[in-house]
Amino acid sequence: MSSVRLEGIAKRFGSTEVIRGVDLDIKSGEFVVFVGASGSGKSTLLRMIAGLEQPSEGQVFIGDSDVTDAPPSQRGVSMVFQSYALYPHMTVRDNIAFGLKLKKAGKAAIEEAVTRVATMLEIEGLLDRKPGQLSGGQRQRVAIARAIVREPDVFLFDEPLSNLDAALRTRTRIEIKDLHRKLQATMIYVTHDQIEAMSLADRMVILNGGHIEQVGPPAVLYHEPATKYVAAFLGSPSMNFLPPELAGSTEAAEIGIRPEDVRVAASGLPATIEEIEELGETRVIHARLESGDPVALRDRDLADPHIGQNLSLEFDRERVHHFDADGKRMPG
């Protein structure tokens, strides 16, 4: 269990700058999730913490020591890869034990450690199989077991669930959260799935084009996004961005309102339904205001909505977000 600190990290591949000026403090035992669009630099940042990639500028601290120049194996970190990256020719047991053997741990100690993590991840029955004889979910467990057995201070995950089907993904997500509670370890987790991110994270780090847009607990990011980018990135369907007049604002350049904060009311802004998405527990209605601006709203109450129907819409005043011309949040 260790804290992780990034100071002024930049990374260039040739002349393209992939990460710029990243400062980040991760507390010991915290679960931090990096999210961002594809190519925003999540993996690169994680790999620099792992030591698989060298930063062009800045320092990486794990605990109190500067590990910027330390090789991966001496940083007390272990990593779970997207493709699992198990050693195909070794049994599950040897896969898990490989790192310990390299550390010259004793035979009995290795056996004890392997049994312990295998029990924790419920893969005791698979120890003598080769990775090729396992399902995707089982391989994932083996990969996690291999990461745990070395008792690292920091766990790094790079999209570990993206090769699993939806049901298994949800289940494994809960198990990872459970694991975090049991091990009390620092975990850094990369995903581009915002539901996964929000459900796992103590704090989320939103990356955009190689810099940090905002860091904070999921609820704070969702309800008080610091920038328009963050506001648009989180939530599905995405936040509605509208001209400020519609919310009676004069200073803001733009206002934002989430679909769940738009209501059908007896009187309000007139709109016409253009599309209806039935989702079961709710439905998403895509409407167009008289001004020509599109608005999405969540609704459960309309009796029989149909395309072309006229509605009056009302915004929850408390929940309107104000953004200035640079896309920064304004105190509302």
Place this chain on the structure above:
Amino acid sequence: MRGKRMLKTGGLIALWIVVALFLLFPFYYAVVSSFREGSAIFEASLWPANPTFANYEAVMTDQPFAKNILNSLIVAFSVVVLSLGLATFASYAFGRAKFKGRRLLLYTILGVSMFPQVAVLSGLFEIVRLFGLYNNLLSLVFSYMIFTLPFTVWVLTSFMRDLPVEIEEAAIMDGASSWTIVTKVFLPLLAPALVTTGLLAFIAAWNEFLFALSFTLTNEQRTVPVAIALITGASQYELPWGNIMAASVIVTVPLIVLVLFFQKKLVAGLTAGAVKG
């Protein structure tokens, strides 16, 4: 419909038989001839009338043929081991490390194998003399690597490139050094490729003639192909076909045994990398 299919299968089988006959008949005839004695060898029949082992006895006693076989084995095995050893580490560098001039070096290695053997013969001869390796098996081990290394390096490099980077990174995270990664992680994964290229190198070294003829002098240092070519009859007007055939059969057997032994791995190696797995 059914008749048509049978016709097709029948045609295919017939074609296979023709191809097999064409490929195997010369070898079959060599085997048959090796069991014939004296003038019986010029009979044009498919089966020896009075099969005899006389030719085999003659081959083994008229010259140090056992020594020649041993020489060939020593040379071929050394070449295989050295080539695979060097090529494995070279291919790790070529397939995985990034360094300036990698392409140039890779193509230079390929280029080396394009020169005909005769072209480099005199130059090599000077080098062999310089190192005092003339009439020494080491000269053959050394010179054979000129043609075994290029293809072992190339084949292994392409295999090495196809191995997932994440497996290597996982090993790095586990604390493995480059040496451990190559020997403990990559080598086992490359096994099929190693068997295939190793076998090809073995066959090339086993059958090589020109260098073996040029760099050795005495009967005791000769390898099998040279020894066979230099088998002489009772007079200079007689070519001892029977002995030559017997010797040829003797030296082909190890190759067949090797191929059969590694058959499974060989097929895996020849087809691996053809499809993404």
